[in-house]
Amino acid sequence: MTAIDPEDAGGPEILVPTRRPTPHPGEGEVLIRVAAAGVNRPDVMQRQGLYPPPPGAPSIPGLEIAGEIVAIGPGVGPEMAGQPVCALIAGGGYAEYAVAVAEHCLPVPIGLSMVQAAAIPETLFTVWTNVFERAYARDGETLLVHGGTSGIGTMAIGLGKLFGLTVIVTAGSDEKCAAAETLGAARAINYRSTDFVEAVRDFTQGRGVDIVLDMVGGDYVPRNLKCLAEEGRHVSIAVQRGAKAEIPLWEVMRRRLVLTGSTLRGRDREFKAMVADELARIVWPHIEEGRLRPVIDRSFPLSQAAEAHRRMEEGGHVGKIVLTIDE
Template sequence: MADLPKSMIAVDPAEPGGPEVLVPVERPVPRPGPAEVLIRVAAAGVNRPEIMQREGKYPPPPGTTSILGMELAGEVVALGEGADPSLLGSNVCALVAGGAYAEYAVAPAAQCLPVPEALSLIEAGAMPETLLTVWGNVFHRGHAQAGETLLVHGGTSGIGTMAILLGKLFDLKVIVTAGGADKCARALEIGAAHAIDYKAQDFVAEIEALTGGKGVEMVLDMVGGDYVARNLQCLADEGRHISIAVQRGPDATIPIWQVMRRRLHLTGSTLRAREAAYKALLTAEIAAKVWPYVAAGDLRPVIDRTFPLAQAADAHRNVESGAHVGKTILTMD
């Protein structure tokens, strides 16, 4: 690391607050530990958990940098002990527990994926968090099978658009909810089988009509709160409900008898605090089963807008506005 700078620009808010706390500051360039790599960041995705961290509602896991950012893409410029020497000088994208809103960031080598020629670094920076979240929950935990129907709330979010794209590749029928006719139209353009305007339609009634009363095999829920009981009404017998966020609140009242009588499965997960071995397992599974589609140009993320790192506050405002479709990205240009 002798030829690398000692310091870098990063977004590391000193205290919780609104987007205005996201100001560039100088921080030491981190050093990769065993089995880690140092990446010169080209692009970093913006995700809702980072907004929650900024607000003081979602602290980073113990031992994790307070610099924001959970996914990135860029060039590997230094290796920690035991990291594969072939990674040096290559372009990768990676899931990290923190540190992506910076000119340099450390990532576990086992959580890195190569950036193929079919993908730009900006597109690659939008992939890891949504891809590992959707794959880990819908396919790994939810055991999705070809021909099944999946209901996804927030269909034009980063998670929602990735769920649509993966569903197309793996023969799932993806029904989404979205707010407004324009967003529903965009979801259909991306590949959703149906899009329900939750502002104008009752999604429970719409699912009943669309499925002929059978219901869907799976719900991927980012809403929580009072949506959970309504989601259960949308499930077919033996259906799976997977919770990954609680935007309408962490508590829900559900009809236990309905769960018992219809043999429903309720599960969920958070990825950030999971052990490194699990994230490495998911990364390897994605490398084998999904990355060939990426390399062939058949899977690329939906990008809404890009912002330079110095405008991280505006990037957060873009996500908080709810007007975006797909991912918001920070660039280091």
Template sequence: MTIPATMTAIDPSAAGGPEVLQPVTRPVPTPEPGQVLVKVAAAGVNRPDVLQRQGLYPMPPGAPTIPGLEIAGTIVALGTDVTRWRVGDAVCALVAGGGYAEYCTAPAGQCLAVPSGMALTDAAGLPETWFTVWSNVMDRGHARPGETLLVHGGTSGIGVTAIQLGTALGMTVIVTAGSGEKCAAALALGAAHAIDYKAQDFVAEVARITDGRGVDLVLDMVGGDYVPRNLQCLADDGRHVSIAFQRGPRADLDLVAVMRKRLTLTGSMLRPRSVAFKTAIAETLEGVIWPEFEAGRIVPVTDKVFPLVEAAEAHRRMEAGTHVGKIVLSV
């Protein structure tokens, strides 16, 4: 396959609104040792992409300025020291940036084979949410079968993935969502309970659903004033895992409640973690979750696919909060 010298990409020169996401010409990257070069067929759109566009999410050192944290496509070149993959393999991959482009490099260990029969536009929406949810619900949250999980943003990409993972584990999943329609969608996806946070007090509803016991684990993307309310929802020995802070990074906590109920507060950011760390997650997902996709027991939930040149519209849809599942760019 002939690899061109340049490509079309979305690479805004300054922070701003969705309108800064215009196609430009950029050099095709060259894979470094341990990397592959992927001809991108599709790229997932994620909340960190929006924050990066707004100038609110600094990139890790060495990351491309082109946004996009997950891709799917075909490998067209191999860096040195890559032994598993071959040119022509169809993969999806977690990347540190660069996904909104016709070509993108990816660490070989962060690539996963596209499940058989799955569209590349669906596969592109898998890595970021599955790497994030697995590492936080399982590795940091120590989720176990039979436990109860509370997830905010139940119809977001993260929320849908958390429903799917929790259900596969045999957990009872409670979600919050911003409308009756979204609650219905979450229930259809497997959530046991869905709370319309605009019409109901989720703390009171969690108490009612659990007969006053509370939940074992909270996966929180909201932060701010939600955190003390989340702690009220936790059962004794409960765990609170923070992965984002849409309502701000600071919270006023009652440490007496933390001590009395023996709560654990933790969290993580995936993007700055090492390739070795992400490779380990990829290996776990390949062994545990990818067979579920192959068997059709878990299916990707793609909200809408936009052409790459309409990246601005994709961001507007994400900011509007009307989506259910993943928003994807077709390259």
């Protein structure tokens, strides 16, 4: 099969098509003929040599795919053969074929394109597990999300609207802020021209937000804590500005704040299967009825994976970047 599988770390130019053996599904797995694959920040970090695949995962990048199941492994019901699905995978998405755990697959509803379906799993699993499970978001609460026009940010806006959250986001330009508010953010703050801590205080009339979803880390963490209301929850999912932060413990104690976080790629099969089941029951009906759709920035053919990574690194995208695989 054709795949993107660079042997060394480097810039986007190393993402060139090559030939690799077609994988075979193992116990509880399916083989998917990939129609589209989402591009995510961890793919860029893996290409740079900063985020190696977990043990047992393919070296081929790509954490989410959509396509048709063309083979099933032992222990998988025959009814899954031929089904259009999207799936969260630990790697292997930048290819014509990829293996997924059957329990990590979700059906592609009528009316949802393969490009849209491929843009859902990574961000949906991430936002759901961190905002609604780890931070136990409740109807009527307020959520602050950094990177409001990223794939994570746009998914957080969409899910927040569905489940009764007021969503505040930050973004790096007035144009991106306008885009975020068009998508449903209650307030979008240009962090380059405005102190987001003061803007959050003004918007919430001094109360603060209930939850911060942070993918920045570093010196943003103490600023994020200033944005939290009493009993607020801070959830870290990435560390783009550094993995170390100075924490004002007295403020954590005085206002009873909760600091937590998670990663997704290295979690075990059982955990991801549990999340997929929750999403199938709670979120998927909204997708089937058209109330939740991923925001698509641009799609590129697999042969232009380098251009897709350049687009992500330039930072001008709004929503998801997707690779399409031609048969």
